Amino acid sequence: MTGGAKPQLNIALIQAYIEIGEPGANTNHLAAMMEKAVSAEERPDVIVLPEMWNTGYALDRIGELADPNGEETKRRLSDFAKRHGVHIVGGSVAEKIGDRIYNTMYVFGRDGEITARYSKMHLFRLMDEEKFLHAGEEAVTFDLEGLKAGASICYDVRFPELSRTLALAGANVLFVPAEWPHPRLHHWRTLLTARAIENQMYVVACNRVGRSGETEFFGHSLLIDPWGEVIAEGGEEESIVTGTLDCTLPGEVKGRIPVFEDRRPHLYFK
Numbered sequence: 480m481t482g483g484a485k486p487q488l489n490i491a492l493i494q495a496y497i498e499i500g501e502p503g504a505n506t507n508h509l510a511a512m513m514e515k516a517v518s519a520e521e522r523p524d525v526i527v528l529p530e531m532w533n534t535g536y537a538l539d540r541i542g543e544l545a546d547p548n549g550e551e552t553k554r555r556l557s558d559f560a561k562r563h564g565v566h567i568v569g570g571s572v573a574e575k576i577g578d579r580i581y582n583t584m585y586v587f588g589r590d591g592e593i594t595a596r597y598s599k600m601h602l603f604r605l606m607d608e609e610k611f612l613h614a615g616e617e618a619v620t621f622d623l624e625g626l627k628a629g630a631s632i633c634y635d636v637r638f639p640e641l642s643r644t645l646a647l648a649g650a651n652v653l654f655v656p657a658e659w660p661h662p663r664l665h666h667w668r669t670l671l672t673a674r675a676i677e678n679q680m681y682v683v684a685c686n687r688v689g690r691s692g693e694t695e696f697f698g699h700s701l702l703i704d705p706w707g708e709v710i711a712e713g714g715e716e717e718s719i720v721t722g723t724l725d726c727t728l729p730g731e732v733k734g735r736i737p738v739f740e741d742r743r744p745h746l747y748f749k
């Protein structure tokens with residue numbers, strides 16, 4: 480945290496059902512859930528969306544469904560952020576740039592300005608993602624009112640190298656929008672908790688719910704603190720999961736167990 484930072488951030492995770500291949504319906508549905516989130520008594524400072532919320536995994540039609548340059552997505556999310564004075568970590572959408580499709584997160588500040596763009600760098604072969612999408616090539620951090628945040632998407636969380644890279648760049652919170660299905664709930668909870676503990680950072684993970692073909696997505700969106708304690712967890716139904724980040728806690732945890740001072744990087748294999 481840097482000087483002048485907000486000491487606490489209220490988070491709202493939009494744990495939504497996503498209709499496969501229906502960007503219009505999904506956009507309207509998520510907009511309605513976001514309106515509900517900002518009308519709560521405890522207003523969120525940050526709204527987080529799930530992975531691929533515009534199209535779901537309609538990969539065989541992704542060329543026609545993806546948002547060209549993300550223009551429509553950016554316009555809508557920017558407008559919402561500005562209208563309600565809220566940060567948005569926009570999950571991810573299928574974004575078309577030239578003839579390439581990316582699985583991309585956009586982040587907006589309270590003024591509606593875009594503050595980050597991250598494209599998923601580890602594509603999930605179990606769902607043939609690599610046959611249809613291009614991988615991002617760059618790790619991304621962004622600022623949330625003095626709290627440095629790192630971007631990742633779903634399968635990325637299986638690669639501790641990415642979250643450690645982000646932590647070494649100063650990130651104290653890791654965002655993980657996802658479409659993570661049964662039967663791997665145990666992996667989801669364990670990997671997210673491990674990333675929080677090993678990097679002494681908050682982990683904020685927003686997963687979709689509902690069935691798509693044979694695949695059942697389980698929700699269980701999670702807010703985990705830098706000790707690995709669960710602050711909030713969704714069930715398997717559609718819901719808005721809320722919790723509060725104490726921006727001073729990552730620093731306190733690092734002070735108690737000096738993991739980052741005790742690293743021996745010169746001994747690690749490259």
Ligand SMILES: O=C(O)CCC(=O)C(=O)O
Nearest residue numbers: 603633634658659660663
């Ligand atoms: O790693 C997993 O088990 C799930 C990953 C996934 O579904 C994705 O990256 O879309």
